[in-house]
Amino acid sequence: MSSTTSPTKNIFRVILGLLMIMAGIGHLTFQREEFQAQVPRWLPTSEAFMDFVVVASGVVEILLGLAMVFLVKHKVKAGIALAIFYVLIFPGNISQYTNGIDAFGLDTDLKRFIRLFFQPVLILWALWSTGALKHLMNKQKK
Numbered sequence: 256m257s258s259t260t261s262p263t264k265n266i267f268r269v270i271l272g273l274l275m276i277m278a279g280i281g282h283l284t285f286q287r288e289e290f291q292a293q294v295p296r297w298l299p300t301s302e303a304f305m306d307f308v309v310v311a312s313g314v315v316e317i318l319l320g321l322a323m324v325f326l327v328k329h330k331v332k333a334g335i336a337l338a339i340f341y342v343l344i345f346p347g348n349i350s351q352y353t354n355g356i357d358a359f360g361l362d363t364d365l366k367r368f369i370r371l372f373f374q375p376v377l378i379l380w381a382l383w384s385t386g387a388l389k390h391l392m393n394k395q396k397k
Contacts (some may be wrong), residue, residue, distance in 0.1 A: 282313025
C-alpha cells in the first residue's frame with residue numbers, strides 16, 4: 256500500500272512527522288502537565304492514570320512521527336494510523352473546551368473553541384501528505 260506523492264507532499268509529511276516527534280517528547284518531558292489538561296475528564300482523574308495516558312500517548316506520537324518520516328514505503332498506512340490517532344485524541348480537546356481547562360496558552364473559551372477546528376486540519380494533513388486520501392478515495396470508487 257504505497258502511493259507516489261509529490262515533493263511538496265513529502266515535505267509536509269516529514270514536517271508533520273517531526274512535529275509529532277516533538278509533541279511526543281513534550282508528553283514525556285517538559286509539557287507533561289500541559290498535556291494532562293487534555294485528558295478527558297470522563298476518564299479516571301487520578302494523577303497516576305492521567306500521567307499514564309499522557310506518557311502512553313506521547314510514545315504513540317513519537318512512533319507515528321517516526322513512521323511518517325522514515326517508513327516511506329508504508330506512508331499510506333502511517334497517514335491513516337495518524338489520522339485515526341487524531342480522531343481518538345479529539346475528545347481530549349473537547350474536554351479541555353467544555354471544562355474550561357487552561358493549557359498551551361488556551362486560556363479563554365474562545366481560544367479553546369477555535370482549537371477544535373484544527374483537529375480536522377491535522378487529519379486532512381496526515382491523509383493528504385501521505386497519499387492516503389487519494390488511496391482511500393480510489394478504493395471507494397472500486
